[in-house]
Amino acid sequence: MTDELLLRRPRVFGLSVWDLASAIGARVVRDAGEGPVTGVSVDSADTRAGEAFIAIGGFTTHGAKYAGQAITGGARAIITDVQGLDLIDDAPGVALLEVADPRAVVGTAARLVYGDPARDVQVIGVTGTNGKTTTSTILSQILARAHGESGLFGTVEVRLGQQTSVSPRTTLEASIVQRLLALAREDHVPAVAMEVSSHAAHLGRVAGVRFAAVGFINLQHDHLDYHRTMESYFEAKATIFTPEYAERAVVCVDDEWGERLAARCEIPVLTVATDKPADLVATEITSIPAGTRFTVIDGEERHVIEMPLTSQIMVQNAMVAIGLARTLGIDWQDVTDAMATVSPAPGRMQVVAARSERYPLVMVDYAHTAEAIEAILTTLRELTPGELTIVFGSDGDRDRVKRPDLGRVAARLADRLYVTDENPRSEDPATIRAEILAGVREVRPNMAGVIEGETRRQALTDAILAAGPRDTVVVTGKGAEPYQEIQGVKHPYNDVPVAREALTQREDA
Ligand SMILES: CC(=O)N[C@H]1[C@@H](OP(=O)(O)OP(=O)(O)OC[C@H]2O[C@@H](n3ccc(=O)[nH]c3=O)[C@H](O)[C@@H]2O)O[C@H](CO)[C@@H](O)[C@@H]1O[C@H](C)C(=O)N[C@@H](C)C(=O)N[C@H](CCC(=O)O)C(=O)O
C-alpha cells in the first residue's frame, strides 16, 4: 500500500474566490491571482497549485504559521481567522479570506469546490466505540457484492475500488473526505462505507457529507481524555444521527446508549439487536468450525447467516452492517452471499495460529477498552479447553482513567497476564504498566500468573512459548498497527509477524 490515493487530485471546475467567499461567509481581504479555486486543504504540506489553504488555529499550533509552505505549493487562496491574518507577513499573488472559525468552514468549502460529490456517491457512516473498522469492512464487502465496486474510509485503510492507501487516522479531515468522494465519483465507485469517530463528529470532519445512512454500534468507556464525560462523548456521536447529516439510521440497541439514540432519532430508524426485541434480531448464535452461524429474524422472515469471523462480538458488528445494507435496499441474497465469504478487518480477532495438536490458538486483536477486552476474553474462554493468556498494555498520552479497568477485567477473566507496552508515546512505559497492574492487584492480590513484560516483542514471544496446545494466547491493543510509538519515534512493529516468529521457535524447540 502507498499513499498515492491520498495524494491524488480529482478533476473539478472549482469555484471563483468570490463565490467561495460568499458561500462560506468570508470577508475577502484581498483578491489576487487568477483562476478558480480547484481544491481545499488544511495542511500546508499538502496544498497544491490552485487550491485554498484553510489555516486553522488548532490545539497545538496555528496553520497560518505555515502559510509560506502553502504559497510555495501554489495556493490560490488562504482562508483564516483574524489571528491567522496577523501571522501572515506577505502572501504575494494569493487571495486572502477572513472567517470567524476556519475549522467550521472546511466541510462546506470542500463540498462546494469538489462539486458536492456525496450527491453522486452513496456515503454510509459507521460509529461506535468498538467495531467501526470491522463493521465498515463488512459493509464495504456487502456493497461490493451488490454494486460491483465499493469504497472504504477507515482506521486501517482508505480504499476506492481496487486502489488502497494506508489510512493516517480513523476519520480524515473534511477536505480529504470530500476530495476522496470526488475521486470516487470520477472512478464510478457508487458507494463508500466510512468510519466516523467521535473526534471527527465533534471537530466537523464530516461537515458537508450527506450520509445515505448512518449506523451506531455501541458506546463504551473510552476517549474521556477528549470528551470528559460519557454524556458529551455520546452527544458527539449522536450529531450525525440528525436530518442535517443523514437520510436514515441503523441503531444497535444492545446497550442503553443505543436505546436512547433510537428513541430520540428524528430520521427513520431500523433497530438491530442480539437476542432482544428490535426490527432485526440476531439469534441462535453458534460457533462453527468455519466461524460463526446465526439467524436473523426480520418480521416473519428468518435468514441464516454463516460468516468466517470468530466470536459473538462480531455478530453485533455484522448486524449493524446487515441493517445498513437492508436499509439501503440491498436484498437478502446479496447479504447472505457476501457474509459467507467476508474477510475480517486486519488485526481484529485475527487468527495467527488455529488450535492444533502442536499449537495453541493464537489471536491478534485490537481491543483497547475494558468492555472490548471483557468481550473477547469471554468469547475466547468458550473456545479454550486449557488456559487463557492475554498480552496487553495501554496507550500513552491517551485516556489514562481506563488503565486500572483494563487490569481488573483481564485479571478477572484470563489465567495468565503479560502486562507490557503498547504505544507509550511521551509517557514513561513503567508508569503505564504500574497503573494497569494496580487494577490487576485489586482482583488478584497474590499476582499469580501475572508477568510484567518490558518489551512487547519479548512478552508476546514468552507467552506463546509458554502456552500448550489446549491454551489460547491473545495479544490486544495494537491490531494491524505497523509501528510502536515511543518518545515520538515510530519503530516498525507488528504483533502478527512477532507471533509467527514465536510459533516458529516452538517448532524448532
Ligand atoms: C484532537 C485532534 O484530533 N487533533 C488533530 C488536529 O489537531 P488540530 O486541528 O488542533 O491541529 P494542530 O496540530 O494544532 O495544527 C493546526 C493546523 O495547522 C496545520 N499545520 C500544522 C503544521 C504544519 O506544518 N502545517 C500545517 O498546515 C494542521 O494541519 C492544522 O490544520 O489536526 C492535526 C493535523 O491534522 C492532527 O494531527 C490532530 O490529531 C491528533 C494528533 C490526534 O491524535 N487525533 C486523534 C485523537 C483522533 O482524531 N482520533 C480519532 C479516532 C479515535 C478513535 O480511536 O475512535 C480519529 O478519527 O482518528
Ligand SMILES: Nc1ncnc2c1ncn2[C@@H]1O[C@H](COP(=O)(O)OP(=O)(O)OP(=O)(O)O)[C@@H](O)[C@H]1O
Ligand atoms: N461490537 C463490539 N463490541 C465490543 N468490542 C468489539 C466490538 N467489535 C470489535 N470489538 C473489539 O474492539 C476492537 C477494535 O475493533 P474495531 O477496530 O473494529 O473497532 P473501532 O471502533 O474501529 O476501533 P478504533 O476506533 O479504536 O479504531 C476489536 O479488536 C475487538 O476486540
